Amino acid sequence: MADNYILTPEGKQQLEEELHYLETEKRAEVGERIKVAREFGDxxxxxxYDDAKNEQGxxxxxxxxxxxxxxxxxxVATPKRSNSVHIxxxxxxxMGGRERVFTIVGAAEADSHAGxxxxxxxxxxxxxxxxxxxxIETTGPTGRVIKMKIVNIEH
Known part of the structure; x- marks a missing residue:
């Protein structure tokens, strides 16, 4: 992944919420699992204990x-009055008779299953x-040529 991350405001908020959850609830849950596992003895x-320590890592x-x-x-905030595609x-x-909807985001928040x-x-x-x-024509990761026509842009 790149050293300079690009996030949308929504992506930043999602990461902040995930961080808060991990640092509070999840950390306490894993700590409790380690404590209980220690009580089993050796x-x-x-x-x-090994599973809980791996999860902690x-x-x-x-x-x-x-x-x-x-x-x-x-x-990066998307310009509201723009006719072109931005992050x-x-x-x-x-794509050849099949419509697809994509939201363009930075690599740190990419999720192909969510579009x-x-x-x-x-x-x-x-x-x-x-x-x-x-x-537009581009070459995909498999080397196949991908042809697309932009039908709509929303910001």
Whole structure:
């Protein structure tokens, strides 16, 4: 991932909420699991203790990652009066008779299952700065040519 993160205001808020949850509720929950597992006795052969310690390690790594992202991020607000695609825009494209809707976001908040694609992805990068009606061609990650026509842009 890039060293300079780009976030939408919504993405920043989601990360702040996740960080708060992890630092308060989740940390306390994992701490309690470790405490209970210690009470089982010998921790050298205690799988519950090992599982809880592994979860604690992953939790602390995610907290550190979110803290780093929030500390280095540039928050980008989408211009409200723009005819072209920017980070934060929701774009409807026609891909050969099949419409798809994408929201262009920074890499730190990309989630393809939710329709949020990175501005650094082949499709996201190709859409940036284009207008409604533009026909775009780009090469996807598999090397296949992707043809799109912008049907609608929302900010």
């Amino acid at each position: 921790i050298s052969e205690n799988s519950e 992953m939790l602390e790594a995610r907290i550190a990652e979110i803290t780093r992202i929030l500390g280095e991020a540039t928050v 934060g825009s929701t774009v409807t494209v026609d 949020k694609i990175s501005n650094e992805s082949p499709v996201g990068a190709a859409l940036l700065a284009h207008k409604k009606g533009d026909e």
